[in-house]
Structures are given as C-alpha cells and as structure tokens.
C-alpha cells in the first residue's frame with residue numbers, strides 16, 4: 001500500500017482525490033492545504049489527517065509520496081522540499097514557471113533518488129493514448145502534421161484568483177496551452193523552431209499574460225505542428241479540445257466538447273479515421289478517468305520500483321521550454337530556435 005499526501009484541495013486536487021479513492025493500492029494518508037477550513041473539511045470527510053503546510057506534514061506524517069496540486073508558482077518550492085525529504089513526487093502541470101526552477105526540481109529529485117512525474121494528463125487520456133497508439137503502430141503511415149486546440153471560458157474557480165496573473169500562473173499560454181504543446185512533443189519529439197502570436201488578456205493586458213495564443217512549430221524529423229489555446233471565451237461557450245493528425249495514409253481526428261470545464265469529461269466522442277482510399281473508421285477508446293490512469297501509473301511505478309517513463313520531470317521541463325518559447329515569439333514577433 002502506497003501512502004500519499006495530497007497538497008492543495010482546490011479544483012484539480014478534488015479531481016485527484018476522487019481518482020485516488022478508486023486506486024486499491026493507494027492510501028490517502030494526509031491532506032494539506034493552507035486554506036485551513038477547506039483542508040480540514042476535506043480531511044475529515046475522507047477520514048485522514050490534516051496539515052496546514054508541507055513542513056508540518058514532513059515533520060509529523062509517515063508517507064511515501066506527495067501529490068502537488070497547489071497553484072503553479074508554489075510547485076517548485078514544495079517539490080524540492082518533498083524530494084529532499086526522500087518522498088516521491090507527482091507535480092501538476094505546468095511543472096513550474098521558469099527553466100531555472102525546473103532545473104532545481106530535477107536536480108533535487110536526481111540527488112535524492114526519488115521518482116518524479118508531471119501531471120501531463122493528456123498522456124493518460126484514453127482518446128489521446130489511442131491516437132498515439134494508432135500513429136505509432138504505423139497503420140496510417142508516417143505523421144506529417146498535427147493541429148490541436150484547447151478553448152475555454154475564463155476560469156473563475158481558483159482559490160485566490162492566482163490564475164489571473166502571468167507572474168503566478170503563466171497565463172493561458174503556460175497554464176492551458178501547455179497541454180497541447182506537451183502533446184506535440186509526445187507525438188513528434190522536441191521542436192526546432194517556434195513561431196507564435198496571440199492576444200494579451202483583454203481585462204488586464206499588463207499582468208494577465210496571453211489569454212489566447214496560436215503556436216506553430218517545426219519538429220526535428222520534419223513534422224509541423226500547430227496549437228491554439230485560449231481562455232477568453234465567455235458565457236455558455238463549452239470547453240473544447242481537438243486534435244487532428246495528417247499522416248501519409250490517412251487522417252485521424254478527435255473533437256470533444258464538454259461543459260464549463262473538464263468535469264463533464266465522461267461524455268464520449270469517437271475518434272474518426274479518414275483513410276486515403278476513401279474508407280472511414282470510427283474508433284472507440286476504452287473509457288476511464290484520465291486522472292485515475294495518471295495516478296495509478298505513478299503509484300504503480302513506486303510500488304514496483306519502476307522508472308517514470310511517461311511525463312517525467314524532464315518531459316515537464318521540455319513542455320515548459322516550448323511554452324516559454326511561444327510566449328517569447330509572440331511578444332517579440334520573432335521565430336525562436338530551440
């Protein structure tokens with residue numbers, strides 16, 4: 001049984017909590033949140049211990065690993081403390097906000113020989129996993145280009161509105177768009193050149209960062225990728241994600257529309273395959289909660305002492321580097337070489 005402490009019981013912390021409750025070899029050994037009322041309530045409801053901060057947790061609790069679900073600006077400090085205390089770490093995406101912090105996090109986990117994973121959940125999302133499997137199998141030939149998209153209404157659920165400041169969240173370019181940049185890296189490897197354009201947050205252009213961004217990239221093996229991400233939508237605009245990959249022998253596509261956010265993610269939308277010979281196929285991915293898949297993988301790697309090969313901290317750093325390059329390109333209207 002792997003004992004896990006969950007730090008940050010806000011929007012995504014609750015999604016992790018629901019998933020962890022379904023994992024048979026995981027025990028939620030503590031909940032930590034600096035919002036005492038919310039943290040105590042969640043701990044009580046889940047029959048576990050409450051701590052106000054990571055220092056109290058590390059002094060008083062017997063745990064194997066830590067699941068970091070706090071706002072992005074606090075990831076690095078908590079991940080480094082966890083690693084130095086010899087705890088395995090799962091850190092929500094984006095890994096952090098600067099490459100210097102990412103390097104410090106990687107150094108801490110390597111020096112302390114703990115396992116470390118970034119919450120790049122698309123790598124565990126049934127439809128994205130299926131699409132990658134089909135491409136990797138060679139069934140529709142070599143991939144040539146990919147388009148992906150992630151569109152949302154302006155978030156209003158965060159505790160403290162930290163997401164409204166680029167300094168704390170990175171804006172939509174890092175917080176939201178990074179999912180698809182990570183997907184492009186997962187499909188094609190590292191990008192060689194990045195060109196982006198976007199709009200700064202209309203309500204707060206000085207501090208909000210990009211609220212909508214278009215990023216195109218050229219990859220080392222010749223593939224091209226384009227991603228659109230934005231959270232400037234208002235009203236009833238549904239959370240939308242899409243991916244389309246043109247391959248030598250056909251095109252694979254998945255378009256998904258949920259509710260206000262990903263909480264209605266259980267609605268199914270099939271993957272479509274358009275083959276060059278004119279035939280089409282509808283492909284169903286076996287449904288499962290992506291956060292359950294992600295956390296099960298993390299727990300399994302710890303229990304069976306396996307290396308984290310999917311969404312490691314190094315993968316998290318690579319996606320952050322891509323997102324930072326997109327921001328630089330959009331701000332300075334230049335092509336950024338990586």
Ligand SMILES: NC(=O)c1ccc[n+]([C@@H]2O[C@H](COP(=O)([O-])OP(=O)(O)OC[C@H]3O[C@@H](n4cnc5c(N)ncnc54)[C@H](O)[C@@H]3O)[C@@H](O)[C@H]2O)c1
Pocket residue numbers: 007008009010011012013032033034035038052053054069070071072074092093094119121157158159160175
């Ligand atoms: N994988 C995904 O699809 C996904 C979706 C949403 C958010 N996220 C990421 O998850 C992280 C959290 O986002 P959220 O929307 O859940 O935020 P949130 O504001 O809803 O929740 C954050 C929680 O952390 C607590 N907290 C803040 N600082 C803390 C600290 N130092 N110690 C202990 N508790 C602390 C807050 O009180 C709050 O309960 C962000 O990095 C975000 O980018 C990922």
